[in-house]
Amino acid sequence: MASLVLPLLMMGVATGCAEEYPQSSISPHTDFAEIIHSLYVSIFWWSMLILAVVWVLLAWVIVKYRRKSEDEKPRQIRGHLGLEIGWTIGPALIVIAIAIPTIQAVFATQQPVADDAMTVEVTGHQFWWEFHYPEQGVTTANELWLPVDQPVNLRLESNDVIHSFWVPKLGGKRDLNPVPAVREGQDPKYNWLYFTPRETGVFMGQCAEFCGQSHALMAMRVVVETEEGFQDWIDRWFASEGADFPGDPEPEEPELQMPGMDPDDEPDETQVAAEDEDPLVALGRETFLNSTCIACHGVEGTAAQGVIAPNLTLFGARKTLGAGIMENNQENLVRWIIDPQGIKAAVAMPGTEYPGGNWPATGLSDEEVEAVAAYLLSLK
Ligand SMILES: [Cu+2]
Numbered sequence: 580m581a582s583l584v585l586p587l588l589m590m591g592v593a594t595g596c597a598e599e600y601p602q603s604s605i606s607p608h609t610d611f612a613e614i615i616h617s618l619y620v621s622i623f624w625w626s627m628l629i630l631a632v633v634w635v636l637l638a639w640v641i642v643k644y645r646r647k648s649e650d651e652k653p654r655q656i657r658g659h660l661g662l663e664i665g666w667t668i669g670p671a672l673i674v675i676a677i678a679i680p681t682i683q684a685v686f687a688t689q690q691p692v693a694d695d696a697m698t699v700e701v702t703g704h705q706f707w708w709e710f711h712y713p714e715q716g717v718t719t720a721n722e723l724w725l726p727v728d729q730p731v732n733l734r735l736e737s738n739d740v741i742h743s744f745w746v747p748k749l750g751g752k753r754d755l756n757p758v759p760a761v762r763e764g765q766d767p768k769y770n771w772l773y774f775t776p777r778e779t780g781v782f783m784g785q786c787a788e789f790c791g792q793s794h795a796l797m798a799m800r801v802v803v804e805t806e807e808g809f810q811d812w813i814d815r816w817f818a819s820e821g822a823d824f825p826g827d828p829e830p831e832e833p834e835l836q837m838p839g840m841d842p843d844d845e846p847d848e849t850q851v852a853a854e855d856e857d858p859l860v861a862l863g864r865e866t867f868l869n870s871t872c873i874a875c876h877g878v879e880g881t882a883a884q885g886v887i888a889p890n891l892t893l894f895g896a897r898k899t900l901g902a903g904i905m906e907n908n909q910e911n912l913v914r915w916i917i918d919p920q921g922i923k924a925a926v927a928m929p930g931t932e933y934p935g936g937n938w939p940a941t942g943l944s945d946e947e948v949e950a951v952a953a954y955l956l957s958l959k
Pocket of ligand 1: 703
């Protein structure tokens with residue numbers, strides 16, 4: 580049956596692709612994505628049935644009404660009421676048949692949030708992603724860590740223009756809007772995305788709403804870990820530089836807090852370890868903490884408390900750099916610190932020789948850049 584070969588071939592290609600392509604939307608890994616996927620699959624098979632019926636009818640007409648002799652003239656017909664009503668009602672029924680499960684799916688993906696759901700506040704920035712975990716007191720960027728089988732409720736918001744959160748394998752695609760100022764007593768209106776990751780793994784995502792010059796370079800990863808793996812990541816975040824824990828008092832003003840120089844500081848493991856640390860890393864830390872980097876970037880437990888750029892705590896554990904655009908290694912990081920705008924247009928970060936984001940060039944020497952990169956990569 581010719582009418583079946585092509586659909587089967589297409590299915591083969593489609594399922595074959597699912598495993599290889601990181602941003603495939605036909606490879607669901609959450610309840611949300613499964614709802615969308617099963618809707619898609621059922622509509623696909625009903626369409627295939629319709630296609631088969633149309634092809635069979637077409638073949639029948641071609642054979643039955645073909646020209647049988649040179650001088651044959653087909654019977655001339657003008658209009659056919661029955662057919663016309665038929666092909667008006669038929670498609671209308673098909674549209675209704677598609678609308679019913681679609682509307683059901685829309686409601687199913689807006690289900691009430693479970694009591695034990697974990698909230699993550701996602702903020703879109705030109706051109707990177709910020710993830711804040713209010714319950715854990717953790718902030719990170721571009722790599723969203725989640726525990727498997729734990730319902731998560733993402734609160735979506737933008738710091739500037741409209742962005743869109745899209746990790747195809749996890750389902751959804753929802754805009755991050757700048758949240759308008761609200762009147763007193765009113766609650767701000769956020770978009771939310773609620774799902775439960777079903778499997779561990781790394782899932783790729785991408786900003787799906789054009790947001791400026793480097794929109795195409797605004798990717799992200801979602802790292803779904805086991806419960807223990809996730810908790811370990813949270814613990815490492817707080818242990819990063821051996822300081823603050825949740826509930827600790829707010830850090831002092833950056834100028835006042837020089838790490839390692841406060842006589843009241845109790846010696847702890849990290850400070851003991853610091854003695855035999857790589858001198859390059861030590862130089863990098865000092866350079867980083869004494870340059871404008873910390874006006875924008877934060878590193879937990881240090882004087883770096885900037886909040887307008889990606890938080891760099893555990894930066895060395897990130898797989899990629901620059902919102903998912905390149906591998907996170909010494910060589911790429913050095914290139915990034917020297918000239919971020921040369922790699923990603925319109926980025927609000929100064930380079931060593933060019934200003935950026937209202938800050939003058941950092942003026943770091945090649946050696947200092949190497950050291951800062953080594954320091955940032957040591958944070959893991
Ligand atoms: Cu964007």
